[in-house]
Amino acid sequence: MQREVDPDFARYVRARQHQLLRAAHLVCGERQLAERVLEGSLATVARRWERVREDADTAVRREVYRDAVSAARGVRDDVRGVLGELAPRERALLVLRYFEERSEAQVAEVVGGAVPDVTRSTRTAVARLHDLYPAQDVTELLDHASRHVVEVDLADRSWRAALARRRVRRRRAVSAVAGVAALGVVVAVAQGAGRGTTPTPSPTTPTTTTTAAMQKLPDGTVYAEMPLEGEENRLPDYDAGLPSVIDPEARAVRLSTLAAPPGSVVAVYLRRAGTHYRAVLVPKDHPQVVVDTLDLLPTRDAGGNEGVPLGPKAISPEGSYVVFAQPGAVVRLDLRSGAVDRYAVPAADLQVVGWGPGRTVVARTAREAWSLDLDQPSPRAERTAVPPEVVRGVALPVTELAGETVSAGRWAASGAYFDQDVTSPVIVRGNGPIYQGLVAVDAQARSGRVLLAPESPDGRTGRVKECCTVLSWADPSTVLFRSSGYDGSWVLAWNVETGRVYDVARLDEGGGVDYPRAIALAVGTRD
Missing domain, CATH: 1.20.140 (Butyryl-CoA Dehydrogenase, subunit A; domain 3)
Structure with a gap:
């Protein structure tokens, strides 16, 4: 600044x-x-x-x-x-x-x-x-x-006030690092004295002291609750293979300046650049890479409403390719060579593109779908059936879905809006309005459960519209999802069996306006 x-x-x-x-x-x-x-x-x-x-x-x-x-x-x-x-x-x-x-x-x-x-x-x-x-x-x-x-x-x-805040934040960060370093020395000495051996690293598996969180709404729906918006940092950690912070303000290099592209990534997100979007690649242990060789247009549905060209299934299973939806085309970025390929699709209102089995890519509008086999020398878009919406086949207090439905094994999950007449008893217990969250459906048992995202009880609406969208599954029972509000944007994990919610990664430092426009993960599993 x-x-x-x-x-x-x-x-x-x-x-x-x-x-x-x-x-x-x-x-x-x-x-x-x-x-x-x-x-x-x-x-x-x-x-x-x-x-x-x-x-x-x-x-x-x-x-x-x-x-x-x-x-x-x-x-x-x-x-x-x-x-x-x-x-x-x-x-x-x-x-x-x-x-x-x-x-x-x-x-x-x-x-x-x-x-x-x-x-x-x-x-x-x-x-x-x-x-x-x-x-x-x-x-x-x-x-x-x-x-x-x-x-x-x-x-x-206001500009001077922003500079002053930045100085204060830096001083706090330096003090915190120094304190942690000093504490680490003390702990290491104490452990060495007690055992006479090198300290073993702490486990990377998620730990929590909370009890199982599943309860029932008046209609019998099994539910769990997220923390109030802004309190995500109090959750226990979950190691899903992502960095603890994906910072859109962090240093990034331009793809055009690299001798070789990153090859593979753990995440991709979008950054607005005027009337276009730029993709930002997040490698595991290297600086972020801005794809300055590709300008992406916003998507638009049949009604002209603007969307983003990156979906949760955009990264190929092995992490070497990313696909984007564009008007009348699917665009593929090769993370190994940096090459960009464009494949025609007969629809100007494509809304989402994602990977299916093998090298198959599925592109969808609100009512139609096409598949492309990218293993073929000259892939052509073939009309295919729109995948059935598994979530809609189970009786739940869901009025509307938000974002993509992502499956893994027997479970499928999506962002959702809820019937507030059903969620009102939870509001009475001290939360604010509850009209958003996640829904997960067990395709085998034909049953489901929901994760409620309560607002602040003081009347301030902290979460943004479509606050919670599914990204992938960390394992067959733990779904990774995005939670966005005015105090920040996060990748969280929800164990649909126990109801527990975990902190995976923070996407910004708060303010509710500057978090990445969309994000896709190359970790976990999805069908």
């Missing part, structure tokens, strides 16, 4: 800071607090500016509204402003929808949650506001209540 404020960042902030300050004031109810919230949110974005500048509006609003909602909980009742009778999250919904005039889909993207849930909550908030201010137009009311807020120049201040 450079010392002088980035000119693009300064221009961006100065063009929007007054509107954002007014919005933060409406949520917080107090001007000075709103100013502090906005400065802190902009400082968070400043540290990630190089990666979020292409979609800065979403990144900034997620930070501002998350921090404003959190700050509003500590404001006295007599200074909460025109929205003081509403819950902080309700205020955020109204400000986004009526003051900033965002669509319901855009509101859901900022605050998290499914669009229908956001729509219902917004209507409830509007009704409550009309009870307080009958016959008042919501937009006019919010505009009038924030007109007195004076613009403050926060570009330089």
Whole structure:
């Protein structure tokens, strides 16, 4: 991060800071607090500016509204402003929808949650506001209540705050390393004195002191719970062959500068580069590699909705190839030579590509599928049956699936949205709303179980929409999945037999906006 404020960042902030300050004031109810919230949110974005500048509006609003909602909980009742009778999250919904005039889909993207849930909550908030201010137009009311807020120049201040945070973080990291090193010396000496032999390494198998976590919902569905978003680092560790941190801010080399490609990887993720994506290769014990020789377009479904060109089954079983979905084509990257091959598929709306048996690749739209045998000299796309959705064949409180379904042996798992009428008893026990998580189905027993992803009980929605998606299976009963929220993005493991959840790898340091857009793993198994 450079010392002088980035000119693009300064221009961006100065063009929007007054509107954002007014919005933060409406949520917080107090001007000075709103100013502090906005400065802190902009400082968070400043540290990630190089990666979020292409979609800065979403990144900034997620930070501002998350921090404003959190700050509003500590404001006295007599200074909460025109929205003081509403819950902080309700205020955020109204400000986004009526003051900033965002669509319901855009509101859901900022605050998290499914669009229908956001729509219902917004209507409830509007009704409550009309009870307080009958016959008042919501937009006019919010505009009038924030007109007195004076613009403050926060570009330089937020950039300096970001630099200060970085210095503090580095000092803490150095202190932590020094402390661990000193402790290691003490432990080694003590062990050597006690046994007279070289200390043996600690086991790499997962360990935990928790008990089995499976319980039942009122409809009889077996379930387990994830920790609240932001508490993943308290989970026991699980060694799946990945580094403990896959850092999108870490040093990376360009593929075009290497004498030879990495050959094999343990993971691949996507990084946004303007209107395109770039793949980033994660070798086991070497720096990350940015594939600067290949620009990938976003995928688009038949309705024009944008998606990402990397699916969970993108890496070949032996880890030597990666495939990507592109409009009308499958693109294959050879990790041994760096060569890129393109194979035509008669569909402009391809959504996902993944490896099947052998060298077969399956490309799918929402309703159609094609297979390509890449062992052939000139592979041609052949229409094939869309794989049956195993998860949908079992009675579970699942309203919709999220991401790809990945199988291994008898089990298949997918991200899922839940019927909140069924999950409500868990909410009563102290969690916030539960509408997302995972579902796993035993194809032999025709039964299933779910992993619930509860929100924070204080009313702040911490997880992003489609927070949990399946990546692969570490073993026949332990599924590896991704969990993303405003406090960070993680690879976690869920043992579907015991219900226990483990920490595998962290994908970013938090903030909810800069984690890798998509990730595929070359560890574990999948059918």
